[in-house]
Structures are given as C-alpha cells and as structure tokens.
Amino acid sequence: MTRQLPSATVARLTVYLRSLSAMLADGVERVSSEALAETAGVSSSNVRKDLSYLGSHGTRGVGYEVQRLSGNIAATLGLTHDWRVAIVGAGNLGRALARYTGFESRGFDVVALFDADQLIVGNEVGWLRVSDVRDLEVVLARTRATMVVLALPGTVAQQVCDRVVAAGVHSILSFAPVVLQVPDSVNLRKVDMATELQILAYHAQRIHEPGDGPGRPSA
Amino acid sequence: MTRQLPSATVARLTVYLRSLSAMLADGVERVSSEALAETAGVSSSNVRKDLSYLGSHGTRGVGYEVQRLSGNIAATLGLTHDWRVAIVGAGNLGRALARYTGFESRGFDVVALFDADQLIVGNEVGWLRVSDVRDLEVVLARTRATMVVLALPGTVAQQVCDRVVAAGVHSILSFAPVVLQVPDSVNLRKVDMATELQILAYHAQRIHEPGDGPGRPSA
DNA sequence: GCGTGTGAATGCTTTCACAGCA
DNA sequence: TGCTGTGAAAGCATTCACACGC
Numbered sequence: 053m054t055r056q057l058p059s060a061t062v063a064r065l066t067v068y069l070r071s072l073s074a075m076l077a078d079g080v081e082r083v084s085s086e087a088l089a090e091t092a093g094v095s096s097s098n099v100r101k102d103l104s105y106l107g108s109h110g111t112r113g114v115g116y117e118v119q120r121l122s123g124n125i126a127a128t129l130g131l132t133h134d135w136r137v138a139i140v141g142a143g144n145l146g147r148a149l150a151r152y153t154g155f156e157s158r159g160f161d162v163v164a165l166f167d168a169d170q171l172i173v174g175n176e177v178g179w180l181r182v183s184d185v186r187d188l189e190v191v192l193a194r195t196r197a198t199m200v201v202l203a204l205p206g207t208v209a210q211q212v213c214d215r216v217v218a219a220g221v222h223s224i225l226s227f228a229p230v231v232l233q234v235p236d237s238v239n240l241r242k243v244d245m246a247t248e249l250q251i252l253a254y255h256a257q258r259i260h261e262p263g264d265g266p267g268r269p270s271a
Numbered sequence: 272m273t274r275q276l277p278s279a280t281v282a283r284l285t286v287y288l289r290s291l292s293a294m295l296a297d298g299v300e301r302v303s304s305e306a307l308a309e310t311a312g313v314s315s316s317n318v319r320k321d322l323s324y325l326g327s328h329g330t331r332g333v334g335y336e337v338q339r340l341s342g343n344i345a346a347t348l349g350l351t352h353d354w355r356v357a358i359v360g361a362g363n364l365g366r367a368l369a370r371y372t373g374f375e376s377r378g379f380d381v382v383a384l385f386d387a388d389q390l391i392v393g394n395e396v397g398w399l400r401v402s403d404v405r406d407l408e409v410v411l412a413r414t415r416a417t418m419v420v421l422a423l424p425g426t427v428a429q430q431v432c433d434r435v436v437a438a439g440v441h442s443i444l445s446f447a448p449v450v451l452q453v454p455d456s457v458n459l460r461k462v463d464m465a466t467e468l469q470i471l472a473y474h475a476q477r478i479h480e481p482g483d484g485p486g487r488p489s490a
Numbered sequence: 491g492c493g494t495g496t497g498a499a500t501g502c503t504t505t506c507a508c509a510g511c512a
Numbered sequence: 513t514g515c516t517g518t519g520a521a522a523g524c525a526t527t528c529a530c531a532c533g534c
Contacts, residue, residue, distance in 0.1 A: 130476025
C-alpha cells in the first residue's frame with residue numbers, strides 16, 4: 053500500500069481535496085478530470101495521472117464520484133484523524149497563525165503556542181494561553197503535538213529547531229527566513245514571504261525594463 | 272540579452288543572496304561553491320550550475336567574491352531598487368505582514384494596507400493607516416504600488432484579485448486558500464499554510480502509523 | 491460517444507565527471 | 513593543486529495520444 057507518490061502529485065492532491073470539498077458542499081456528485089483540472093488550475097492529463105497513482109477508480113465515460121474521491125485523497129494524505137500542532141513564536145505571525153481558523157477546518161488542532169518574551173507568556177491568544185518556550189519539551193509531551201510551526205526570528209530559529217527535533221518531532225513547518233539544518237529523519241518545509249516577493253520581482257523586472265521607477269502601468 | 276533562467280534556479284538565487292548577505296555582514300570576502308552550498312542546503316554542483324547562468328565570474332581554484340556575487344544576484348533578481356507593495360486584507364495575517372520588518376530590509380516597501388471592515392479602516396498598523404478597499408484603484412495608483420499581497424478570506428479573494436489585475440498590477444502573492452484565475456500576463460504566486468501542513472501529514476503518516484487515531488489504511 | 495487510464499515522448503532539473511584556468 | 517564552468521547522463525514531471533470500458 054505504501055508506494056511513494058511523486059512529491060509534485062502530493063502537493064496537487066491537497067488542491068484537489070479543496071476543490072472536492074467545495075463540490076461536496078454544493079451537492080455535486082460527479083466530476084470529470086477536465087472539470088477538476090479547471091478548478092485546480094492544472095491540466096486534465098495531470099489530474100488523471102495524479103489520480104491514477106491512488107489506484108483511484110473513476111468511471112470511463114463518466115468521471116469520478118466526488119464523495120469517494122475526496123475520501124480517497126484524504127486517506128492518502130493521512131487526514132483521517134486530526135493532527136496536533138504547536139506553534140513556536142507568538143509574535144505577529146505566530147498569533148495570526150494561532151487564530152487562523154483555516155487550520156481547524158482542515159484537520160489541524162493548534163494545541164500549544166510558545167514564546168520567550170515573559171511579557172507575552174501567560175497571555176491568551178484565541179483560546180490558547182502562551183507557554184514559556186523554556187517549557188517546550190514538557191508542553192510538547194503533555195499536548196502530544198506531532199507537528200511544529202516555527203514562527204520566530206531567524207536568529208533563534210536553529211536553536212529552537214534543534215530542541216524541537218530532540219523532543220521527537222518529525223514534521224516542522226518554518227516561517228523563519230533562514231536555512232535550517234535538520235536530520236534526514238525530520239521533514240522540514242519552509243515558507244518565506246520575502247523569497248516569494250523576490251521571485252515576483254525577478255519576473256516583473258524582466259518585463260518592464262527597469263528605468264528609475266519600476267515600470268509605468270501601461271494598460 | 273537576458274535569457275530566461277530556470278525557475279528552480281531563480282528560487283535558489285534568493286537563498287544564496289541571503290547567505291551572501293550574512294557573509295558580507297561577517298566580513299567574509301570569498302566563498303567556494305561548496306561552502307555556499309552548505310549554507311543554502313543544496314549540492315555544490317547545483318550552485319555552480321545556477322551561478323553559471325548569470326555568466327558569473329568566479330575564480331578557478333579560489334571561489335567567488337562575496338560582494339560581487341551578491342550584487343550580481345541582486346541585479347539579476349531585479350532588486351536594485353525598492354518595490355512598492357500593497358497588502359489587501361488587514362486581518363490577523365495582513366497586519367502581521369504589514370508589521371514584518373523582513374520586507375523592508377530586503378527591498379520591499381509596504382506602501383498601503385486595505386480592508387473592507389469599516390471598524391478597521393482608518394486604524395494605524397505599524398506606520399500605515401488602513402485604507403478602505405473601496406478606494407483600491409485610487410490608492411494603488413497614488414502609491415504606485417506594483418506588487419500586491421492578498422491576505423484575505425477565500426470567499427472574496429477572486430473578486431478583489433480581479434480588481435487588482437484590472438488596476439494594472441502584474442505581480443500578486445496570495446495567501447488566500449483558493450485557486451485564483453488570472454490572465455497570463457499576471458504573475459501569481461500562492462502560499463497556503465494548510466497545504467503545507469497537509470504535505471507534512473502525508474509524510475508523517477507514511478512513517479509511524481498514528482496510535483490513537485481511528486482507521487488505518489486497509490491492506 | 492465520452493472520459494478514464496496509461497505507455498511513450500517531451501521537457502525540465504539535478505547530478506556526474508572532467509577539462510581548463512588561476 | 514583546487515575549484516570553477518560545463519557538456520553529457522540520469523532522474524523527475526508533464527504532456528500527448530490513444531486503447532479501453534462504460
């Protein structure tokens with residue numbers, strides 16, 4: 053049952069899942085690869101290839117059963133139960149993440165929020181109380197969190213990351229603008245907003261040749 | 272003159288740039304592809320291939336001049352001048368982004384922050400005043416913002432996105448958990464935190480079968 | 491027919507290995 | 513000698529095109 057899926061496929065499955073959830077809510081019962089591709093912003097052959105990895109059973113000439121496909125993808129992604137997530141860093145971003153309602157609805161429970169600043173520790177954010185990062189190991193164990201989100205300054209990210217790893221966490225999502233070193237056994241994903249803007253800058257600059265001001269909005 | 276760089280290379284250039292900035296600050300003058308690869312978390316041959324696209328001039332047997340390489344990459348990415356960025360959505364995430372100091376230091380000026388909620392419009396966030404999203408077109412024009420960050424609910428993302436595009440913006444970074452449709456002339460990048468966690472869930476679930484969760488994959 | 495499932499072909503990315511130059 | 517720069521090879525990912533079954 054455990055053949056590794058191509059990583060590009062895994063990323064797209066999450067998108068399909070979102071589209072399918074919307075369709076389920078709308079009472080749609082069947083969907084073609086063409087229609088699903090449309091809502092997901094990819095090609096239909098890409099959709100079919102991706103779904104074929106699940107050993108998915110669509111019906112030729114008809115399409116896929118929304119309900120069944122949705123359950124199939126959720127199971128494949130490991131979303132059959134909730135995941136307990138801890139957020140380290142209760143600055144602007146950490147607090148925003150802690151209050152983000154999109155996690156809940158997608159099967160992720162935020163069970164702890166940490167900060168090092170004693171002025172913040174003990175405060176309430178949403179329905180959570182901010183824990184002292186000195187108690188990281190204890191609280192991670194007590195809450196049985198298996199995923200950690202790092203929302204802290206680059207300067208301390210690596211040292212906190214090391215403690216998180218030592219505490220036995222294998223899944224980490226980092227918003228810190230640094231490259232973190234982790235053992236192979238740990239799964240680390242990185243989101244960096246400045247990087248994203250820089251990539252946009254590259255493409256923007258290739259179009260309007262840089263004068264002193266960045267392009268005029270010619271329409 | 273400038274041939275299109277592979278997109279994977281562009282993404283890594285931003286990482287190199289960060290490493291090089293740190294080295295510059297530390298007074299390091301030269302760096303080998305091996306050393307740079309280490310800090311960036313990629314292979315050294317990957318670094319050399321990437322840099323060779325810039326027609327970059329390293330010195331054989333020695334390495335690259337940090338200062339020069341750094342300037343080279345910045346120029347390639349179009350970071351020789353600041354970019355004016357507007358953020359639409361002053362909820363938790365939007366406010367966190369508006370206050371994020373990492374943008375400034377990387378050449379991105381947040382020049383406007385919008386919201387639709389009349390209770391929020393007019394408030395100060397950092398050194399910005401929240402504008403009414405009804406004035407989107409006017410304020411975008413006045414501030415001459417050329418990049419827009421969408422930090423708003425999925426339900427309104429597409430309609431706001433359409434207005435942003437119509438206003439002549441060609442670079443958009445979206446945090447909304449939906450697939451947005453834009454013309455080919457627009458560059459859209461997407462960041463979705465729930466998606467990232469789902470991808471982590473997939474890998475986590477492939478390793479340890481969860482103990483207290485219901486259901487395991489059928490044989 | 492129609493739309494899935496899938497080999498085969500194309501294109502993109504990374505790695506290898508080594509020539510070439512300080 | 514040491515490290516860059518780069519063709520050639522290997523490894524992924526996407527697209528094509530069409531057989532197949534409803």
